Amino acid sequence: MNDVSTQADAPATPVSVRRRVPGSPLQVTVGLCAALALALVLVTGQRLDAQAGQNTVAVADVESVIRKLAVQDLFQAELNKRQARIQADKQQREAEIEQLQARLKVAAPGTDQAREIENNIVLKTIQLEALLKFEQARLTRDTSLHFAKVYQDVIQSAGRIAAQNGYAVLMYKSPEPDLEKLAPKDLAQVFQNRKVLWHDGAVDLTQQIILQMNNDFNAQ
Numbered sequence: 001m002n003d004v005s006t007q008a009d010a011p012a013t014p015v016s017v018r019r020r021v022p023g024s025p026l027q028v029t030v031g032l033c034a035a036l037a038l039a040l041v042l043v044t045g046q047r048l049d050a051q052a053g054q055n056t057v058a059v060a061d062v063e064s065v066i067r068k069l070a071v072q073d074l075f076q077a078e079l080n081k082r083q084a085r086i087q088a089d090k091q092q093r094e095a096e097i098e099q100l101q102a103r104l105k106v107a108a109p110g111t112d113q114a115r116e117i118e119n120n121i122v123l124k125t126i127q128l129e130a131l132l133k134f135e136q137a138r139l140t141r142d143t144s145l146h147f148a149k150v151y152q153d154v155i156q157s158a159g160r161i162a163a164q165n166g167y168a169v170l171m172y173k174s175p176e177p178d179l180e181k182l183a184p185k186d187l188a189q190v191f192q193n194r195k196v197l198w199h200d201g202a203v204d205l206t207q208q209i210i211l212q213m214n215n216d217f218n219a220q
Contacts, residue, residue, distance in 0.1 A: 058162055059173035059199050061206040065154060070214045075146055079139070086135050093128045097121060157213050161205055170205065171196055 066072065100121045107114040162170040174194050182190060 056168045057171060058165065058167040058169070058203040058205050059171050059196050060158055060204070060209055061173045061175060062154065063175055064206050065158075065209050065213070066150065068210045068214075069150070070217045071150065071153075079143075082135075082139070086132075090128065090132065093124060093131070097124050097128070100124070153213065154209070157216070158205070158209050161208050161212055165205065165208075167203070167205075173199070173204065173206070 100117055104114060104117045104121065107117055158170055162168075173196050179187070179190075
């Protein structure tokens with residue numbers, strides 16, 4: 001049977017169901033990084049005096065941070081288990097509907113038996129549709145709560161590490177674009193969207209943030 005994605009629900013039919021277990025909501029990582037691009041300019045204290053050779057601004061690749069967090073692996077593993085359970089339940093219910101449809105084909109039309117089978121098909125179809133919508137809503141809610149927590153943790157950890165290293169401002173560092181795959185007309189937009197055009201590698205706190213957040217997570 002064909003499936004559908006989490007982003008769209010297929011209309012219910014009275015005698016059969018063609019639905020997909022909701023897909024991985026972890027695609028919202030891109031949206032989270034976009035929000036962090038606006039929020040991750042952190043003032044961690046009074047600005048340091050500009051002394052010779054002293055940097056007051058650091059950078060962090062937030063997308064890399066999120067991808068490499070141990071909590072993300074755990075969340076995805078739990079999500080996969082839930083999706084597998086939903087898929088198994090879906091297939092079992094669809095099999096029951098198919099069995100009823102097979103019985104309906106051999107039942108005498110217009111009889112009480114045929115009407116009872118038809119009613120059961122409709123009932124089980126409605127129940128399956130409702131179940132999939134309910135599970136999709138739960139996955140969406142839980143994913144939103146998860147990424148809201150990740151958002152807060154990244155902000156707090158990044159700010160703390162920046163302050164510990166003596167930086168007053170931490171800026172969002174965009175991943176390096178694959179320039180060879182970009183059309184010439186897109187290059188200008190790529191550069192306009194970059195928050196940091198260049199930086200000294202010494203001011204990149206990405207790996208420190210990843211290490212600290214994973215250490216904190218594993219210590220729980």
